[in-house]
Structures are given as structure tokens and as C-alpha cells.
Amino acid sequence: MNKISVLDCTLRDGGYVNDFDFSAPTIRTIISKLGKAHMDIIECGFLKDVDYDENKTVFRQVEQITPFITPKKKHSMYVAMIVTGTISASKIAPRTKDSIDGIRITFHKKEVDEAFTLGYALMDKGYKVFMQPVGTTTYNDIELLALLEKVNEMKPYAFYLVDTLGKLYAKQLLKLFYLVDDNLDEDITIGYHSHNNLQLSFSNAQELIQSCGKRNLIIDASVLGMGRGAGNLCSEILTQYINENIEYRYHTELLIELVDEYISPISYIHPWGYSAGYFLAATNNCHPNYVGFLLNKQTLNMKQIYQILKKIPEEERALYNEKLIDSLYLKFQENEVDDKEAMKKLRKIMNGKDIVVVAPGKSVVDEKEKIHEFLERETEHFIISVNNIPDEILPDALFISNQKRFHQIKKMHGLKDLSFPVIITSNIDTGKEIEYVVNYSNLVMSDTMISDNACLMLFHLLIDLGIDEIFVIGFDGYHTNVERNYYAKQLINSSDREKLSKMNKHMKKYMKKIESHLDVHYVTDSMYDPKKEKEN
Known part of the structure; x- marks a missing residue:
């Protein structure tokens, strides 16, 4: 037997x-x-x-x-x-x-x-x-x-x-x-x-x-x-x-x-188990790490992940090639546009104002009083919200670099009904003409771990617009407990917890480059605040 x-x-x-x-x-x-x-x-x-x-x-x-x-x-x-x-x-x-x-x-x-x-x-x-x-x-x-x-x-x-x-x-x-x-x-x-x-x-x-x-x-x-x-x-x-x-x-x-x-x-x-993404990996004869890479970007819906997997050459599918999937991802996101006129208009509407960036971190809710006290100061603010519209902060513009977030916002608020302009990166398929469309490829980082992080992309855009000082709210950093990362549950993305920890290290390192061009003031608590590092 x-x-x-x-x-x-x-x-x-x-x-x-x-x-x-x-x-x-x-x-x-x-x-x-x-x-x-x-x-x-x-x-x-x-x-x-x-x-x-x-x-x-x-x-x-x-x-x-x-x-x-x-x-x-x-x-x-x-x-x-x-x-x-x-x-x-x-x-x-x-x-x-x-x-x-x-x-x-x-x-x-x-x-x-x-x-x-x-x-x-x-x-x-x-x-x-x-x-x-x-x-x-x-x-x-x-x-x-x-x-x-x-x-x-x-x-x-x-x-x-x-x-x-x-x-x-x-x-x-x-x-x-x-x-x-x-x-x-x-x-x-x-x-x-x-x-x-x-x-x-x-x-x-x-x-x-x-x-x-x-x-x-x-x-x-x-x-x-x-x-x-x-x-x-x-x-x-x-x-x-x-x-x-x-x-x-x-x-x-x-x-x-x-x-x-x-x-x-x-x-x-560190969750594991069945998901639609890994189903797509199997049915496309692709190594599961390809899907893991794309899921951790947190920018794509399943249809887009499927489209990228289809572009992987047959001979490269069974064995994971990170350089290949990163290049396919960036190529998929690219959609070159002539953004000179959009940049000119953005410079005009921001001219002479204090630029405030509102990221979707949990401190937006946890540090409400500090935020309101800051916004009530007698200066003229220009508030740019990143990939979200917070309930208690009315932005002067909304920056969207993420297809998933675009669809969420469109479904919840309707772009036509917004009382403020929307700035869109060119990788997003909006389905109609948007006034402020800026080139995605000009704003991405070479570091694959954080290549199209929305806040970093916006910081790059502001540097390109000639802004030299900003105030940031809700730019908290990533916790391995994902519920601590966003002020609203619908913003939570499933992600590899190990990668979130690594992302913090990469973000801290990259913020030093940003701060050599841009004077960044942290209104709310942030892992990336150099003052906090000195205190620790």
C-alpha cells in the first residue's frame, strides 16, 4: 500500500x-x-x-x-x-x-x-x-x-x-x-x-x-x-x-x-488568501507576484490590472520580473498631454496665496481643532485636497492622480456639482474634457516603491509651478494597522503590511529631496516631519 x-x-x-x-x-x-x-x-x-x-x-x-x-x-x-x-x-x-x-x-x-x-x-x-x-x-x-x-x-x-x-x-x-x-x-x-x-x-x-x-x-x-x-x-x-x-x-x-x-x-x-487579483494571475498564467505588485500600487481597478497582465509577454509570465511589470505599469499610466496652458492657469489661481495640502490621513479627524485654528488665521489660503474631499475642509482645488479614487469621487460627489476645480493627472481616463490636466510622467518618482504616490506627485507639481512653501495636513505616514491610515473607512486600501513599513522608509528619504526645493510645514502630526525625528 x-x-x-x-x-x-x-x-x-x-x-x-x-x-x-x-x-x-x-x-x-x-x-x-x-x-x-x-x-x-x-x-x-x-x-x-x-x-x-x-x-x-x-x-x-x-x-x-x-x-x-x-x-x-x-x-x-x-x-x-x-x-x-x-x-x-x-x-x-x-x-x-x-x-x-x-x-x-x-x-x-x-x-x-x-x-x-x-x-x-x-x-x-x-x-x-x-x-x-x-x-x-x-x-x-x-x-x-x-x-x-x-x-x-x-x-x-x-x-x-x-x-x-x-x-x-x-x-x-x-x-x-x-x-x-x-x-x-x-x-x-x-x-x-x-x-x-x-x-x-x-x-x-x-x-x-x-x-x-x-x-x-x-x-x-x-x-x-x-x-x-x-x-x-x-x-x-x-x-x-x-x-x-x-x-x-x-x-x-x-x-x-x-x-x-x-x-x-x-x-x-500580513493577510493572505483568495482575491480577484490572484484569480486573474492564475487565469492569465502569470506569477502571483505580478498581481501583488499591481495591487500594492493601490491605484488600479481589477479591469486595469487585467489589461496590464495581458501585456506581459508569454515567455515572461511564469517567472516574476519586477523591472518588467514596473515598466508596463508606468507605460500603462502614461498619456502625454500638452499641459502648458493648464500650468499657466494654475500659477495664476495660486499666485500670492499660502498653499495648503490636505492628504487623507486620520489626523484630519483626530486633530480637528488644531486644523481649524490654523485655517482661521488671517492669511489667504489655497487648499488642495489629495484624492479625497474631506467633510469639514472645503478645498479650493482637488488633485486626483489615482483612477480608483477618481471613480470613487465621481460616484459620491459628481464632478459637475463640485464648487472647486479638479486637477487631474494624464493617466486617468476621465471620459470627458477636464480643464486642468497635467502630465503624469513629469511627476512620478524613479523609486518603484513610491513611484506615483499622490502627495509626492502633487509636491512635484507645486515645485514645477514655482511654489516654494507649503503647509500639509493629514500627511500622516503608513501604519501596519490600515485602519489608522485614513480618516474614512471607504478610503482604506488592502495592502501588504510589510510594504507599508518599507514605504515609510522610502517616503522619509524622498521627502528630504522634496524639502530641498520646498519649505514644508507640518500642521498635523506626521512620520515624515524632521522635527519629530529630532525629538525622538
Whole structure:
């Protein structure tokens, strides 16, 4: 009879969600509970030639993993993963009774020879080796059969089918499985690693279990499906299915404890799971990171994301290329216009006035009194609101650089009924003539993390208009708790929390450039206020 094994990859594949930062006590607890739950294979993290941090599941040496897995559970195998090219075999110590038992090697097509050289070296050091080609679905039948010949000659512990794009239906998966099953040495286990873009991971796992015959099978899963993008198959769901339909083997209640105590709290800060965007990634045969990049821009609706994905060349879709998607995004946004007349008119209406920029930060509501006190001063203000119309501050102009915000404002307020002019960047499809349209491409930053941040774009516009001093309200900075980022719930965007923290660093750095051209006064509390930095 074949053996069905479950490999839990929470600490490795799940680590992409939180930059592998679990904390040392949490890593130890997760590994211990997975062992007590009788998980067959526990993946402890990556092996990479990088600086080691004991709080992260990226290890430089096999010996650094040993304290986390001691004492080892007899019924569990402990493994780590190497991405081909990130560490050499010479830096991996030989296997001992206390160390990890196996190493998974993941590789792209162009890295096959390098991956097999590494695999042979690790087998010589006593490790069970798992060969895991990235995106098995990108191999045609001839390429896959040629790869299987090399695998049969090597005789590793396991060979993997990897649905990187999360796009396989059962019929397609079984066709691939039977091709491998018919041509792979019977002593080599087949593994299956899926992503859940189309919500098929669990149903496909059931199909494989029912179809694998005498072949030993490993199915990857993670607690609560933890994994970037749409996430993975859930360990607790898979183990419960095996308990009820094959044999009682796992203490699934311990996995639920991990969900409650450790994994759910991570999901609140770094969410993952099914979304329309990741559906589009799968149906367009695109790596999910392309969609993640576009979603984190927070400027596009799903129709526009779909249009950009369609422009990715077929040969570039399966493997993520950030430079490519950034260039396609910027090109999509560009729509050159002659804005000389618009700029001339803007200079005229702002001339001689104190320019006040109102961003949509929560301080617009939290610091109401301070704002009103400032606006009641006996100076002539020209208030420009950014991508929003606050309830208690009447702007003199509205600046919109974001297609999603444009549609929101149009739906809520109607552009015809506004008592003040609207300044639109040329990337926005307004559907009709707007008086003040300025070139998008003149205002964007070269830094991809913040390339078209609306406030920074407006600051650039004001510099181009010859403004040398501004007052800012609601330019708070990004909190990982997204509800603290905007004064109104309808303005909240879903975003990668990790990226929000990084954006703050990039914004602070860029604001120094802005402030070399523009005297910026912070009316409300802001993370970017240099005075606040000095106080801290």
C-alpha cells in the first residue's frame, strides 16, 4: 500500500508573508507542535548564504536549525529548502542524527545542471534530497521526460509537481501526474506543492490521493494556508481529511491551536488568501507576484490590472520580473498631454496665496481643532485636497492622480456639482474634457516603491509651478494597522503590511529631496516631519 505523507511548509513558504520573522520562541513552538501533531515532514525554513537572525527561518548553517528541532520526534522528518544558487554544498555540514534529515532543492529550467550537482553533493553528505522544479506546468512533455531521466539516474528521495501559478484543474493535474508516475522510478516519491489562486488546492489533493495507486505521495500544506498571495493548502483541512477518509493519524487539534495562538495574529497584519487579483494571475498564467505588485500600487481597478497582465509577454509570465511589470505599469499610466496652458492657469489661481495640502490621513479627524485654528488665521489660503474631499475642509482645488479614487469621487460627489476645480493627472481616463490636466510622467518618482504616490506627485507639481512653501495636513505616514491610515473607512486600501513599513522608509528619504526645493510645514502630526525625528 502507498504511503500518503503531509509536509508542513508554514515556516518556509509561509515565511514569505512576514519576511520569515516569526521570533525564536515561536519557531520552536511551531516545530514542536507540528511534531506532536504527528506531521510527517516538517520544513523548518530556507538554507541560504546570508547573515543569520535567530528570529527568522532563514538559516546559514544546518547546525543553526538543530536547537529548534531538538528533541526530534521519531515519526517526523525534518527538512529545509535551498533555492539553487543561494548556497554551495561546501557550506552544508554532513547529516547527523541530530540535524535535519532532508533538503529540498528548488530550481528553474536554466539551473537544472547546477541543481543536480548540488543534489548529488547533498546525497553524498547523507541527506534525503527532494528535487523540486519551479513551475512544473511550464515544462512541455519532452522537457519533462528528459528531466525525469536525470531524476531516475540520480534516485533522490522525492520529485515534485509544483503548481506555482495555482491554475491546474483536476484533469490537467492528473494528466501531469500520470505522465510522471509512468516514467519515474517506482522507489521515488512524488510530491505535490500547490498555490490556491483558484481555490483548487484541497480538491486537487483529494484527486491525487485517490489516484496515486502504489506510488508514495507527499502533499505540501501550511497552517491556515499561510503563504504569499492566495496562500496554500491548509494543513488542518488536509490532515482532518486523511484522518476521516484513510486512517486516523494526526492530532489536528494541535494545528488549530497554532492557528489560534500564532498564525491568525500574523494574518491580521500580513493577510493572505483568495482575491480577484490572484484569480486573474492564475487565469492569465502569470506569477502571483505580478498581481501583488499591481495591487500594492493601490491605484488600479481589477479591469486595469487585467489589461496590464495581458501585456506581459508569454515567455515572461511564469517567472516574476519586477523591472518588467514596473515598466508596463508606468507605460500603462502614461498619456502625454500638452499641459502648458493648464500650468499657466494654475500659477495664476495660486499666485500670492499660502498653499495648503490636505492628504487623507486620520489626523484630519483626530486633530480637528488644531486644523481649524490654523485655517482661521488671517492669511489667504489655497487648499488642495489629495484624492479625497474631506467633510469639514472645503478645498479650493482637488488633485486626483489615482483612477480608483477618481471613480470613487465621481460616484459620491459628481464632478459637475463640485464648487472647486479638479486637477487631474494624464493617466486617468476621465471620459470627458477636464480643464486642468497635467502630465503624469513629469511627476512620478524613479523609486518603484513610491513611484506615483499622490502627495509626492502633487509636491512635484507645486515645485514645477514655482511654489516654494507649503503647509500639509493629514500627511500622516503608513501604519501596519490600515485602519489608522485614513480618516474614512471607504478610503482604506488592502495592502501588504510589510510594504507599508518599507514605504515609510522610502517616503522619509524622498521627502528630504522634496524639502530641498520646498519649505514644508507640518500642521498635523506626521512620520515624515524632521522635527519629530529630532525629538525622538
